Structure formats: C-alpha cells, structure tokens
Amino acid sequence: MGEFVKLTASDGHELDAYVAKPEGDPIAALVVIQEIFGVNKHIRAVADGYAKDGFLAVAPALFDRFERGVDIGYEGKDMEKAMSFFPKLDVDQMSKDTAAAIKYAREQAGKKTGIIGYCLGGSIAWLAASQGVVDAAVGYYGGMIAKFADAPIKAPIILHFGKKDAHISEEDRAKIAAAHPEVPIYLYDAGHGFNCDMRKDFDADSAKLARERSLEFLKKNLA
Template sequence: MSEWLQLTASDGHFLDAYIAKPEKEPIAGLVVVQEIFGVNAHIRSVADSYARDGFLAIAPAIFDRIEKHVELGYEGADMQKAMSFIPKLNIESALLDVAAALDYAHKETGKKAGVIGYCFGGTVAWLSATRLKTDATVGYYGGGIGSFAEEAPKVPVMLHFGKLDTHIPKEEVDRVHTSNPEVQIFWYDAGHGFNCNPRSSYEPNSARIARERSFAFLTENLRG
C-alpha cells in the first residue's frame, strides 16, 4: 500500500513524502533519498520494492524547498531542468528533511530506521550516517561524498560505485576508505546511475548484485 503524506521538518518547513507500506508488520523503517530528478517513478519504485521486502519505506520530497511536485525523466529538457537544481541545493536543509522522514519512520514502526540514497541522495545518505539519528545507511554513487570523507559515520555504512562512473573520481572514494576503513565499499563494472532502469546507464547485473547486498545489509543491521 502506498500514499502521500506531509511531514514537518524541525525548521517548520512542510514537505511531501511518498510512503510505501509492507503487507505485514515492518522489519524496520527505511528512508529513500532521491536523485536530482525528484521523487519520480523510479524512486517510488525503489520504495515500493523495499516495502514488498518488508520495510516501511518513505521518500521525502527534498525539492519541495525549491519547487513542489518535481518529477523528472532522464533526458532532454527534464535532464536540463534537473541539472538546474544542483546550484540551488542546500545539503543542510536536505538533512532536515531526511531527519523528519527518519522521525516518522521510527514513530510509525516503533523500530529502527535506516537511509538509502542514490546520486545526490547517496551523499545525503553518507551524511545521515555521520550526523543524524539513523541505524544504518546505504549510498549509491554519491557524487559529493569526497567532500565529507573525513566525517566519521556513527552507524554501519555500505557504499556502491561504478568503475566507469566519470562523475565520481576514484580518488574521492579512496579518501572515504582511508578515513573510514570499516565502511563497506563495492565497485561494479558500470557507470553512473547503474541502478536506475529508465536510464541508458542502467546495468542490470550490477543493479541486482548491489540490491541483494543492500537488502542483506539493511536487514542485518535494522532487524530487531
């Protein structure tokens, strides 16, 4: 079952959030953090898939602070508009929105809650582990993660990157590994966005393996 509801961040900002609920009692809560394309069909499908696997999944509409109801594709004018959001993004505000989603997930389930994020959301997921009250995080190809490599996560973290990703220099990921050797980092023979099936860079085998690893990791660290 899925629905939209409204959250309130600690600074008083109201934002929409997509909620996907499991059929039975949830394993835990899971915040799904968007790419720069909004809470679009792909991100909703990610939330839906984790709900089918037993998590209460919530995807906060982080772009509500810039423009409401952002839902973009991956080519042409949609890609151009998505890129235009990048200089407008405020990572601190995004973390307030994720914190509101985590608070909802904790209260709704009465259990642990984690964060999983993609692209921009991958960086937000990393910062959730270092700054927020989460219990585990997973990040996919977080483009800005190298800027925060020295921040130490307070919870278990798993990160996924593509060897062919021209957006993220390997040196940035190496800084994360050097500063935090306990973090699980996996590399795939794929490019940026390899998990996203609507994108031309989608790589199904890598996506499957990363999904299996992520699910096992989240279940181990969030159950009970």
C-alpha cells in the same frame, strides 16, 4: 502502490513524502532518498520494492523548498531541468527534511530505521550516518561523499560505486576508503546511475548484485 503524506521539518517547513507500506508489521523502517530528479517513478518504485521486502519505506521530497512536485525523467529537457537544481541545493535544509522523514518513519514503524540514497541521495545517506540519526545506511554513487569523507561515521554503512562513473573519480573513492577503511565499498563494472532501469547507464547485473547486498545489510542491521 504507496501514498503521499505531509511531513514537517524542525524549522516548520512542510514537505511531501511518498510512503510505501509492507503487508503486515514492518521489519524496520527505511528512508529512501531521491536523485536530482525528484521523487519520480523510479524512486517510488524503489520504495515500493523495499516495502515488498517488509520495510516501511518513506521517500521525502527534498526539493519542496524551491519547487514542489518534482517528478522528472533522465533525458533532454528533463535532464536540463535537473541540472538547474544544483545551485539551489542546501545541505543543511536537505538534512532537516531528511531528519523529518527519519522521525516519521521511526514513529510509524516503532522500530529501527535505516536510510538508502541514490546519487544526490547517496551523499545524504552518508551525512545521516555521520550525524548518528539512523541505525544503518546505504549509499549509491554519492558524488559529494568525498567532500565529507572526514566526517565521523556513527552508524553501519555500505557504499556502491560504478568503476566507469564519469562523475565520481577513482581518487574520490580512494579518499573515502582512506578516511574510513572500516566502510565496505563495493565496485561494479558500470557507470553512474547503474541501479536505475530508466537511465542509459543501467546495468542489470550490477543493480541486482548491489540490491542483494543492500537488502542483506539492511536486514542484518535493522531487523
């Protein structure tokens, strides 16, 4: 089990972050970026999992600027609430809050720092790699990556997408690949959100393979 700490962004905004620590010294630090559903049970479990693998994992609450303590599920009214967040999202503000988490993680671990993000977080991970503020990045099915496909990439990064993703088109994936042929893009026979075992599109085989690839990549570039 991890714990919540307070972080301060460059503009003075204070936000929560869930921190999961490994046993012994961390091999590196890893910032875990949420989906549209907040730092919920799934994202905390992801952070806990990477802590067990030896990383100091930090998951910042990127929605604290407009609603604190967002921790919702994936169905019914929770889904409706999650969709209501989209008009409130500010990429610049989320980047500032992500930077605060990266700074904290790097200082706490005293070692290289990576980022891994899911859905909304996948796009934030891409932006962090383009800004050169991390040592490595992993993006899972980030819907805004194609929008920022032309951004220069300044850190090693890999991307995971589901072939059956109804939210991210083949054309979007092709745009990313054309702009950055050096970036490994892994495709899975799955839909959007395939990594999350709390979502209807969860695909155990795809999630397992993607995580194995992510862990190998992160250890290679951060350890």
